[in-house]
Amino acid sequence: MDPLTSGLIALLAIVIGGSVYALQQMNERINQLQFSSSSNDALIEDDMTVLSNALNDLIDEADASRRLSGSDTLLKSQQLIESLISGSKFELSSFNISLRNLLSLFQESTLEEDMKRLDSIRRELLTNHIQIIQENNVEMKSLFGRNDVQCRNFSFICNYLGFRDLALSSLLESERIAPRHENTLRRLAAIARESGDDTFLKTRLDRLLQLYPDDPELLRERAHLLFRIGDPDAELDSRRLEALGLQNAADLALLAGLRERAGDPASALEEVNEALQENPEDSNSWHLKARLHYVRNEPGRALNALDQLFSLDRQHGPSWTLQSKLLSKEPNRLEDALKAAIHAVALGEPEWILKADLLMQLDRFEEAISSLQSVLDINPDNGLVRAHLSLLHMLDDNNQAARKILVESSPSAWECSEMHIQKGRLVLGEADVARDGTGLHDRGLVKGALTFFDTALSYDRESALAWVGRARTLRQLGEFDEAEVSIVRASRLDNENPMILAEYALLRIDQGEISEAERLVHEAETSLSDKDVLHYIRGLIAAELGNYPEARRRFDTVLVQDPKHVRARLNRATVAVLMNDHSLALEDSELLLKEYPNLDLARLRRAESLMGLGKWEWAEVALREIIERKPGHVPALISMGATLCALDRAEEALPPLDEAIRLESDNPNAWHMRAQFYIEQGALPAALADLESAIRAEPSHMESLLHAAAIAHEIGPLDRAESCWRRVLNLDPTNNIARTRLEELFSKKVV
Structure with missing residues (x-):
């Protein structure tokens, strides 16, 4: 092995040994860190446990503090309960506090x-x-x-x-x-x-x-x-739901069940006839038979049944009442009807009003009054009788006596709808007399009457008379939609009362629905006994249609039967002025003012009649009376301007006309009359300007249209004159004057 190789091997051994040693040291360090971390976690967990326990203690203390707040009131309550449970004496005061x-x-x-x-x-x-x-x-x-x-x-x-x-x-x-x-x-x-x-x-x-x-x-x-x-x-x-128009299927089924339970008249009649065959001496069965015939509108058979009953029992009070009602429908048997009513009252039946009404039909007014007064002498709190007595005085044009009877009543007498209805009638009568020169009622009085009818309805929501009275007041206040709601409800409650149809017709006239008003009058004519009401309404319809002779004839008929009919005489005076019969208008207005000195509408008719008769000085006096009473009376101011012009006092005529325009700038008559003043003065441009103002206020004001066209025709230009005449023809295509003038304008244009 060479030295190099040996050196490399030795170096590798050293590196490996160092690495192993380093890994052992690192492992020991990791083990120490893990042990330290476990110790710390245990310490943290111990600390969190201590903190949680402390927090729970605080929460418990706070909750306990909340529960026992209020200066130990709950503790005291608990102690009180424990003492009472243990047998302590019950004391209301301490228990009540707790x-x-x-x-x-x-x-x-x-x-x-x-x-x-x-x-x-x-x-x-x-x-x-x-x-x-x-x-x-x-x-x-x-x-x-x-x-x-x-x-x-x-x-x-x-x-x-x-x-x-x-x-x-x-x-x-x-x-x-x-x-x-x-x-x-x-x-x-x-x-x-x-x-x-x-x-x-x-x-x-x-x-x-x-x-x-x-x-x-x-x-x-x-x-x-x-x-x-x-x-x-x-x-x-169920009928109230029907009157409200809110019946559903369940309500209709209920009503059918009620009528079934009450019994169908035909079926009931068969049963009572069988009962009478078995026991012909049962007076109650004869009375039931008579009632059923009455319901079926079989008066002859009903009277025969009553005759059989009276042969058995002449002291049957309800049967005498029924006989009186049956006989009262026959004009030639009113005396017999009265005798039956007297007999019923003598037997204890509360038919005092039936008796009084029969006396009134026989023109025995004093006896009718006396009979009702005798009832009040015994029971002064009888509101039904008191209201009817007041009504009889009102029908006799003795409103003072009628009011006195109501004023003298006790509070308990007012706890019925009839008293409030009668008070509403009286207030409406006062409003009728207090009409101003425009024919409008005193709104304060009419609103007062409305409160009485509303109070009547609080006592009896099914009173058709109260709903009719409410409809009339709303009509006079100009609230036609609400008035129609009330009159429809009245007709649902009593669809056989022709007076409801008559009031409905008056509402239709005010709404301008003349054909519908005629239909309602025709429908009422078959059953309404008071023909004067029909003549009066037909007179109003004729006047609305411009048929003044027919209107006058109708009002004449009413006044022959009732000379004290205020509205008929007032309307006849108005129609007479329109027909240029100023003498009749003057006569009617004088008669009205003799009876009702505060009736300003009659004062205005008198002044207009004097103007029509050419008695300008007297007309001025009559108009000044109105203006002194009511300085802002616009119709009187307009008529005063015309009167002063006729008296050649033009310098005095302009101020009242200016004042009328200031008070009612949308009154076409005021603008038209001032235009007439300017025409008299020769100020045609000013007159034309006022006439245009009148036309803006009322585009169908024919007199202003004609006068404006005539002035434009005279002063030009031609295009303007042509436009003015065409406005007349748009409103009245058959107007000969407008056609002739247009032809003249075409001729001028051709030339």
Whole structure:
């Protein structure tokens, strides 16, 4: 082996030996580090355990601090409970303090969430308190006084914890304190549904419907409930849903069931006839037979059945009432109808109004008044009779007596819809007399009448008369859509009352639907006994259509039968002015002012009549009376300008016309009259400007269109004149003046 090789081998051995040694040293170091790491991990784990235990101790202390917050109130409550359980004497004052402290954390709006978050300590304490209340028969009013909110909260807590009886008694106490609280009533209704107590449920539904009389779900539930317990009033709620237009299939089925239960008249008649064959001396069966014939509109057979009944029993009061109603439909038997009504009243039937109405039909007004007054002498709180007595005085044009009867009534007499309806009628009458020169009613009075009709509906939502009154007030206020809703509801409640159709016709006239108004009047004509109403409405329709002779004839007919008919006379005066019969208009307006000195519309008609008769000085006096009473009376200011122009006092005519335009810049008559003033003064450009303003205010104002075209024709240019005449023809294609003038313009253009 050469020296080089030996050297290399020795060097390799040294390197390998060094590497092995280094690896051994590194391995020992790694083992030391692993041991050190394990030791450190153990130390860290021990430290974390200590820290965790300390943190848990802190949490427990914080939780304990939270649970026992409030100056040891919970500890004191716990001590109180323990002392009572161990036999200590029950003291209400200390127990009440403890209970109220526990309940102070609950809010009515978040009760369910509060109970879910309730800790075990408080839950147990509340349960113990409730058990002690039960064991000691503690009354709710001694715990909570007059606090209905705490009663409701406590009821919820009791129910949540399973103490149903105590929950109910607490809720009943809340209802006693606040009988009309919605939440209380709804919770009680829910309890009643769960327990199946129909009587209890009906009471709460009744009270909820006093709060929300048109709530369809409440109405529907009560209707089904009443049907279930056999109460015939179920049909009232079903009819209210029908009137609201909210009937569903279930409601219709319910109504069918009600009518089936009530019995079909034809089937019922067959049954009663069989009963009479077996026992022909049963007066009640004869009465039922008569009623069924009455329902079937068979008056002759009904009267025959009553004759059979009276041969058996002449002291059957309801039968005398039925006979009176049957005979009252025959004009030549009103005396017999009255005798039957008197007999019914003598037998104890409350048919005083039927008797009074028959006396009125026989023109025995004083006896009618006396008969109703005698009832009030015995029972002054009878609101139904008092309202009707007031109505009779009102129909006799004695509004002062009618008002006095209502004023003298006690508060209990007002607890019926009829009193409020009659008060609404009187206020509407005052508004009718207080019409201004434009024919508009006093809005304050009409709104006052509306409140009375609304109050009447709060007592009886099924009063068709109240809905009609509401419709009339809304119509006079110009709220036609709302008025239609009310009149439709009235017709659903009483589809046989022709006066409802008459009011509907008046609404259609105000809406400009004349053909529909005519249809309604024709429909009412077949059953409305008061033909004066029909003549009056047909007069209004004729006036709207421009048929003034027919309108006057209708108003004449009304006034022959009722000379005190204010609106008929007022409308006849208006029609007379339009027909240039100024003498008749003057006569009617003077008669109206004699009876109603504050009727400004009659004052204006008088002034217009004097103007038409050429009595300008007297017209000025009449107009100044109106303007002094109401300085901003625009129609009077316009007429004053025309009157002063006619009196050749042009310098005085302009100020009232300027004032009328200032007050009502959209009044075409004011602009047109001032244009007439400028024409008189020869200021044609100014006149044309005012006429254009009138046309902008009312594009169909024919007089302004004609005058504007005439001035443009005179002063030019030709294109403008042609445009003005074409505006006339667009509105009235048959206007000969406009056609002639246009031909003249074409001739000028050709030349």
